[in-house]
Amino acid sequence: MSSYASGYNQRNINLDGGGGGGLSASNQTFSVNSASVDTGYGNDSIVLRTGAAVNPAGAFTGGGIGNKSIFGVFGFNQLPMGSLSSLDYVWNNIVGPGGPFFIPPGGPSVQTPYVNIIVDFDPLGAGDIRILVTNDDSLAAPITASIGTYVNNGSNVLTYGWTNAQNVIIIGSGAGPGPGGVPPSVSVGPGTFDNSYSWAALVAANPAAVLVNAYPADGGLPAGAIMPAILLASGDSANVTRSGKRIQTFNVNGNNVLA
Secondary structure (H helix, E strand, O other), rough: OHHHHHHHHHHEOOOOOOOOEEEEEEEEOEEOOOOEEEEEEEEEOOEEEOOOOOOOOOEEOOOOOOOOOEEEEEOOOEEEEOOEEEEEEEEEEHHHHHHHHOOOOOOOOOOOOOOEEEEEEEOOOOOOOOEEEEEOOOHHHHHHHOOHHHHHHOOOEEEEEEOOOEEEEEEOOOOOHHHOOOOOOEEOOOOOEEEEEEEHHHHHOOOOOEOOOOOOOOOOOOOOEEEEEEOOOOOOOOOOOOOEEEEEEEEOOOEOOOO
16 A cells, blocks of 8 residues: 555544444535535445525625535645546436436536545645546536546446546636646637646646645635545535435545545
């Protein structure tokens, strides 16, 4: 086991007093409004769940009135950006939209699980905290394909994955250069979600960049919360759709952070 994996496991202290199935010190819910991360299942799975309530603005940093389930993983703060090599998670649909890789396929959906990664690209200076996105299947097909892989086993058990050979979306960057002057490598338009950037190129151009626990002041995240560096989410700040997605495993660098 690598020193990176060992360092993570040392911090993964179970809080439920039992042999699994509960949130740990490295696994917490940051859900907003009518949403939750349900735990306690004997197989260590979790359920990302959102309701259909329309809420007053204020729970999100921005003006969002929607519902968003967010599962946060601690244990990666201040690790080099380049130390993150892979993510993958296995999930099945309980209720709500199944997305474009479901059988039969549905339309683009913010309910299908996706990952946010928080990175400080300038930790030795003034700081440049950005949110990066992988495995968002609600986007234009070339962008979705560049930021992950999506496999259905034929029975609607889906495995979404990402490696450091692929791209990420940078929230707020649009079609402009990302940190370190890195241009988008896939572009279908001018907006943030129309462009993706090579992870490897970002790491090479920003050698000091680190994963970070931070308050990014992002409109899609809870007001006032210091978020862990890796987030698995369902829904967004405008979502008012009932949904339940069961996450069977969630591997970071090959280690299941749910176990």
